[in-house]
Amino acid sequence: MSLDQLFEDEPFSYFATKSGLIQISYNGKTITTLSGKDGMKFISKVESGDRKNAQLLMAKATGNFKHGNERISKNN
Secondary structure, eight states, X not given: OOHHHHTTTOOEEEEEOTTSOEEEEETTEEEEEEOHXXXXXXXXXXXXXXXXXXXXXXXXXXXXXXXXXXXXXXXX
């Protein structure tokens, strides 16, 4: 499965609160929350990239999803 296929439906979203917290959701369910320097770094990267890159950044921030560096087996 390619990154294009994985993030085609844009399953990740984020919400920045007034207090500076960044809540990252997967299919509407909050998965992780970033704050402080991590939150600011995340926002600057997401806002400077495209939508596919934003999906990849959110997947990496959650820590439990594909990181984009997995090899595809020869059988697939």
